[in-house]
Amino acid sequence: MIKKILLGTGLLILGIIIGACGKQVTGADGYYFENESFRRTNFEVDVVLASSADDLKKLEAEHKVEVVPGYEVAAFSTLSMTSMHCTIYMIDPKVSYQPEWYGHELTHCIYGKWHTIQP
Numbered sequence: 058m059i060k061k062i063l064l065g066t067g068l069l070i071l072g073i074i075i076g077a078c079g080k081q082v083t084g085a086d087g088y089y090f091e092n093e094s095f096r097r098t099n100f101e102v103d104v105v106l107a108s109s110a111d112d113l114k115k116l117e118a119e120h121k122v123e124v125v126p127g128y129e130v131a132a133f134s135t136l137s138m139t140s141m142h143c144t145i146y147m148i149d150p151k152v153s154y155q156p157e158w159y160g161h162e163l164t165h166c167i168y169g170k171w172h173t174i175q176p
């Protein structure tokens with residue numbers, strides 16, 4: 058009886074280790090890297106600083122950004138495949154410092170649509 062309990066505990070621990078090995082690493086933005094739709098490492102980047110969250114929302118509307126219901130856009134980017142140009146739209150860090158979103162959007166500039174899952 059005691060041996061069965063110990064064996065069961067050992068399998069449980071092994072299961073936890075295997076489960077942990079297969080888990081994706083999630084960034085500060087709550088996302089994990091899924092796949093690249095392209096890769097480019099040499100391109101121009103413009104940054105547009107919104108003066109407020111409302112200002113960013115106006116920019117979202119201008120660029121027809123699709124927002125998942127229940128989510129609020131913290132930053133977004135537009136990519137040009139023909140001119141090797143990327144523009145990141147973000148709230149001025151003097152207003153709201155959110156570096157995880159700058160990195161998120163720069164990753165879009167490099168890898169395109171790299172995530173599908175919303176955290």
Ligand SMILES: [Zn+2]
Nearest residue numbers: 161162165172
């Ligand atoms: Zn994204």
